[in-house]
Amino acid sequence: MTEAEYYILPWYKKLICKASGALKKTGRGLVRFFQGIPGAVLSLFRKLGNGFKNYGMTFVKGGLLTKLSYVIMGAGNLFRGQIVKGLIFLLAQAAYIWFMITNGASCIAGLKNLGTVQRGWYFDEELGIDVMRENDDNSMLILLYGIFALFITAAFIILYVTNISSAAEAEKLSKSGAKLPKFKDDVAALLDGKFHKTLLAFPIAGVLIFTIVPLVYMILLAFTNYDKDHQVPANLFTWVGLDNFKTMLGANSTLSQTFWPVLGWTLIWAVFATFLNYVFGIILALLINKKGIRFKSFYRTLFVLAIAVPQFVSLLVMKNMLAEAGPVNVLLTELGLISSPLPFFTDPTWARVTVILVNLWIGIPYTMLITSGILMNIPDDLYEAARIDGASPFIMFTKITMPYVLFVTTPYLITQFIGNINNFNVIYFLTGGNPATLDYYQAGKTDLLVTWLYKLTVNSRDYCYASTIGILVFVICSVISLITFRNSQSYNNEEAFQ
């Protein structure tokens, strides 16, 4: 279809045309993403293969000391005069072996079935009474320690590989007759050539311990049956494979009958919360920045004040204002507009609309704040030209303002969408997921997937289902953002302005 043909179409056909275009684009993005997977996997294996090849070649080609480093870490450095470095490697090896003998090996072995000895009473023949069994297994701790042991092993493997390459490097240097770097030089390098290691060591350690390990633990829980019937320490839990996902996505359980409606509401919420905030925020910014409007900065501060107040304060206040006996209902009753209080948070549909509206109260000032600057950057002559051509303000808004702002704020919009899927505060403080319903398992009518996840962990302790939901949310978010982020300029072209 040519451009001219497109322009003579009636508006609804234009809409269909646009929508199908967007769908096609998304589809293409998805296809590209999945086409990329085999390539990535292949290159990973190639890298691994190369690594092993190097590993073998270094052994074959290397001298005696390098060969010795394969068994005794640090040998290559130690006997060539790099005492401190060699000792560090040696100590690390000794510590690792000691750890594996005392704890590590049994920790990793425990991962296989997460404990076998259940707590309980057994009959002690000597004493003639029932006694509590000691040394029972705690599946949760076994899993946690197992993961830690695995991470320590991974760290050790990295150190081991470093040791080999360092030995090979030392051999190469001493063969060519150059002086080997002393420990002092290595430290100096950490402030220069290897400065990134110094800067990143501590942050990475922090993220590893407090983000990655817990996350791996929770992900693994999704493949166990750690629900409310298998609570530690009284019971054991064990691996169940993909059962939780089958229950969650299948058709016949209360869980899946909760999951699908909650997912639906989460998506509806995310779409409304994101796009209504966005459009109304831009309109508000336009109104405030319009020529001839007075007290611009006063209004700006007024609206920003609403978001500057901590959310737990403003949302809890909103909740009280809209409660059944709250000021809003009382006021409306006294004015004679209503005879019974409006069910802001008690009727499912009302509650859903209310949270979206209250979220507008929080979200509009954010968009206003962010888009104000962008709006002022739009060249005035664009509007001038449009006005001369007789364009109405609405046309100017849809044809000039929106495309311009969209162009600049697409990454922000995506982050907002993902943020709304994971928007915990608004729902938790405002409705707590209520009104409750018996159709759902542990969820109310306004619960999003994340608040449901929270309830499953804190209230009913169905950790395995909570983890399953977490993984599914992750899949949804990553598919959405991979398609959009990877095509955006700021990801692909970060050096453009350096």
Add this chain to the structure above:
Amino acid sequence: MKEKSKSYYGQQKAVNGFIQVLLLVLGIIWILPLCWVILTSFREEPGSYTSYFWPKGFTVNNYVNLITQDQQFKFTKWFFNTLLVSVISCLGSTLIVLAVSFALSRLRFKMRKPLMNVALILGMFPGFMSMIAVYYILKGMNFLSNPLVCLTLVYIAGAGLQYYIAKGFFDTLPKALDEAAYLDGATKSQVFFKITLPLSKPIIVYTILTSFMAPWVDYIFPSIICGSEYDSYTVALGMFKMLEREFIGAYYTQFAAGAVLVSIPIAALFISMQKYYVEGVTGGAVKG
């Protein structure tokens, strides 16, 4: 012709007048809840719901009681708890954020892109999915007897993933500066401390303020970590407690007083740094 232009301006005036009224109405809607909190905090009669907007009597006792009494709610203690956590975690987080964003923005090394991708992926898991596990890890390390230490530790450790805005800022500094320094024989650490940091005052201020504010507004994580350790509650946690069914009637006005006390510094900080916030969010995008 003259008449026409007059009517155009007349129309403009009418439109502007209409917008002015609209903005006023919207402004009132937006500010009303905040006014209500302030009025409630000075209200003499207790109770959570009143059938009127304007209080019948005014008093400062809500503030006085909130600060002085500590049998049921230890607001002063919570306030200083939160202050302590936020000051320490703000120092730690700022150092970490600056280090990470400098490394990822100005240095080139093999693991750079993979690390950024990992951070991107980690950011897509629901934040508190791992909180329960963090709780057990801290329990295993025997830290839980002191929840404030735990909170500080976890806030600092999490800072490594919040580098986007600072990195966006570093990305815009001209590379020629660094190159000139390297030519003169500067090491990378010298470039970081003597060139990049002095140029990054705005983003340092921004990072300090955001990491200072985080503990004040966070509710979920403290609620998991602190449990029933009443003495180590943070302000957000303690104030949420005030709204529980058995307390809300007696303490609602004190809750409002506490809300005002906490909101004033936080709101002041937010308003003072909104410029950096906007630059941070759009900065990465404007380049696109």
